[in-house]
Amino acid sequence: MEKVLNLLLEGEALDTEQIGKILSMPKSDVEAAIQKMIDEKILLGWRPVFNPDFEGKSVVRAAIELKISPERDGGFDRLAERVSKFEQVESCYLMSGAYDLLLFIKARSLREVASFVYERLASIHGVTSTATHFFLRTYKQQGFMLTSENSNEDRPFVSP
Amino acid sequence: MGKSPSDFVAKHVQKIPKSGIRDFFAIASTMKDAISLGIGEPDFVTPWHIREAAIFALEKGKTSYTDNLGMKSLRYEISKYVEANFKASYNPDNEILASVGASEALDVALRAIVEPGDKIMYHAPCFVSYSPSVALCHGEAIPVYTCGKNRFELDIEDVKRAWQPGVKAFIINFPTNPTGGTATRAQLEELAKFAKEKDFLIISDEIYAELTYEGEHVSIASLDGMKDRVIFIHGFSKAFAMTGFRLGYACGPREIIDAMMKTHQYAIMCASIMSQEAGVEALKNGRKDMEFMREKYRQRRDFIVGKFNEFGMDCFLPRGTFYAFPNIERFGKSSMETAKLILNEAKVAMVPGSAFGKSGEGYLRASFATSYDNITKAMDRIASILPKLESL
Numbered sequence: 001m002e003k004v005l006n007l008l009l010e011g012e013a014l015d016t017e018q019i020g021k022i023l024s025m026p027k028s029d030v031e032a033a034i035q036k037m038i039d040e041k042i043l044l045g046w047r048p049v050f051n052p053d054f055e056g057k058s059v060v061r062a063a064i065e066l067k068i069s070p071e072r073d074g075g076f077d078r079l080a081e082r083v084s085k086f087e088q089v090e091s092c093y094l095m096s097g098a099y100d101l102l103l104f105i106k107a108r109s110l111r112e113v114a115s116f117v118y119e120r121l122a123s124i125h126g127v128t129s130t131a132t133h134f135f136l137r138t139y140k141q142q143g144f145m146l147t148s149e150n151s152n153e154d155r156p157f158v159s160p
Numbered sequence: 161m162g163k164s165p166s167d168f169v170a171k172h173v174q175k176i177p178k179s180g181i182r183d184f185f186a187i188a189s190t191m192k193d194a195i196s197l198g199i200g201e202p203d204f205v206t207p208w209h210i211r212e213a214a215i216f217a218l219e220k221g222k223t224s225y226t227d228n229l230g231m232k233s234l235r236y237e238i239s240k241y242v243e244a245n246f247k248a249s250y251n252p253d254n255e256i257l258a259s260v261g262a263s264e265a266l267d268v269a270l271r272a273i274v275e276p277g278d279k280i281m282y283h284a285p286c287f288v289s290y291s292p293s294v295a296l297c298h299g300e301a302i303p304v305y306t307c308g309k310n311r312f313e314l315d316i317e318d319v320k321r322a323w324q325p326g327v328k329a330f331i332i333n334f335p336t337n338p339t340g341g342t343a344t345r346a347q348l349e350e351l352a353k354f355a356k357e358k359d360f361l362i363i364s365d366e367i368y369a370e371l372t373y374e375g376e377h378v379s380i381a382s383l384d385g386m387k388d389r390v391i392f393i394h395g396f397s398k399a400f401a402m403t404g405f406r407l408g409y410a411c412g413p414r415e416i417i418d419a420m421m422k423t424h425q426y427a428i429m430c431a432s433i434m435s436q437e438a439g440v441e442a443l444k445n446g447r448k449d450m451e452f453m454r455e456k457y458r459q460r461r462d463f464i465v466g467k468f469n470e471f472g473m474d475c476f477l478p479r480g481t482f483y484a485f486p487n488i489e490r491f492g493k494s495s496m497e498t499a500k501l502i503l504n505e506a507k508v509a510m511v512p513g514s515a516f517g518k519s520g521e522g523y524l525r526a527s528f529a530t531s532y533d534n535i536t537k538a539m540d541r542i543a544s545i546l547p548k549l550e551s552l
């Protein structure tokens with residue numbers, strides 16, 4: 001299972017047959033390994049990794065730092081889960097340091113982010129402050145560099 | 161009438177044929193949409209932390225010459241690395257020379273030992289530079305042929321038959337470019353015994369050692385009583401994807417390293433200091449990257465070799481290197497014709513075996529140092545022209 005997972009993590013779009021060939025194991029074993037990962041919630045889903053430059057003009061991304069007050073039972077969990085449920089929130093992490101939650105937001109416009117912050121987040125009981133940072137440019141996306149290194153035109157086409 | 165420029169070219173240089181790879185390169189490089197399985201270097205870019213070490217060296221102002229033998233810190237790391245991985249111990253003070261690639265190490269090794277007329281054996285098919293390098297030293301290169309039937313392993317009986325009085329050294333290269341052949345401990349022991357009996361040196365080019373997929377890689381330098389008879393040559397190009405750094409090394413008996421130093425110091429002075437700094441980083445912290453790349457090569461190897469056999473191009477599973485060496489005799493054409501046909505019709509470049517010596521005839525060298533995706537596409541393209549290959 002670990003081998004299959006490693007291969008998936010490298011981010012190549014391989015079907016189970018190709019994975020089986022690469023790892024020299026039967027396709028059915030690959031499928032079983034993947035099913036097991038899904039069942040155990042190790043594998044949560046499948047998503048392609050897009051170059052954000054090509055996502056179109058109608059996508060705005062931001063990171064939001066939230067300070068929240070912990071609650072007697074469950075600490076930050078209830079608020080964190082509640083915040084995470086908004087469709088604009090792509091990821092949500094509890095952080096150590098100057099603030100508590102870090103959210104990654106995807107929205108259709110600046111205005112949508114703004115209204116999300118002041119209407120949705122700021123108004124939640126327990127949220128004590130927010131700080132919003134807009135993404136300007138992406139250099140590396142989930143392990144993929146956006147500047148290609150392999151286009152080395154000086155590498156000979158055939159060599160000894 | 162005065163001499164023409166070509167009259168000034170030394171006779172022994174005139175006699176060296178142009179590299180077969182060059183010819184093929186000239187044709188192949190005009191075809192922009194072709195997929196190349198002809199590349200003899202890793203497709204990976206040098207791991208970042210190693211590149212970063214070179215950048216850091218520049219930032220710190222390391223822009224000078226170094227000791228002719230190479231930086232002490234590098235020789236120290238080489239010594240540790242060779243001891244740990246090849247079971248041969250060399251003193252970093254006087255038994256190790258850092259060179260400009262394994263290529264230069266090989267050249268200065270030959271220049272240190274060959275006198276005009278000396279005989280140097282090598283096994284073929286082999287890396288393109290061995291025989292010309294011997295000729296440039298006015299030596300005589302004597303091939304021992306390895307063959308597909310034996311997975312291109314060295315048969316000691318063939319070595320004994322090819323041996324002649326006056327043989328001073330034998331260049332071996334396991335795992336082998338271009339065949340992927342490897343050597344077992346027992347085979348190396350037999351060779352070592354014969355070397356002692358006939359009193360010749362072994363120059364062992366082990367540049368692909370790390371890219372051994374199954375079983376152990378044995379260095380002939382590690383065998384009993386062989387240290388004084390072996391010039392061990394290695395480098396960073398293949399294991400750490402560092403071809404452009406041009407860094408390699410030779411380890412050997414002090415007297416021979418001293419002799420190699422003479423040519424090296426006058427011709428080269430020293431390997432580039434930035435590359436040497438990167439080399440230190442590679443040896444200290446590059447293992448994980450090397451293992452990652454090796455695993456990728458292994459996966460591609462299994463796939464490509466499977467395909468060639470499916471196509472009826474007999475190909476054994478090489479235990480080392482990133483080359484597959486499929487047999488194409490059943491198409492009834494020379495390896496050059498076959499390579500050209502595949503290039504023109506399928507737009508896939510593979511190097512004809514004949515570029516690695518006459519004994520490579522009947523084979524193609526397919527490098528799997530290219531992405532899985534490229535290999536898959538290349539194999540689909542070849543599959544689509546199989547009927548043509550069979551009929552034309």
Ligand SMILES: Cc1ncc(COP(=O)(O)O)c(C=O)c1O
Nearest residue numbers: 160261262263287337395397408
């Ligand atoms: C067998 C063999 N030896 C030596 C070399 C040269 O290596 P380097 O880049 O260290 O000069 C190569 C490169 O293709 C090779 O295949």
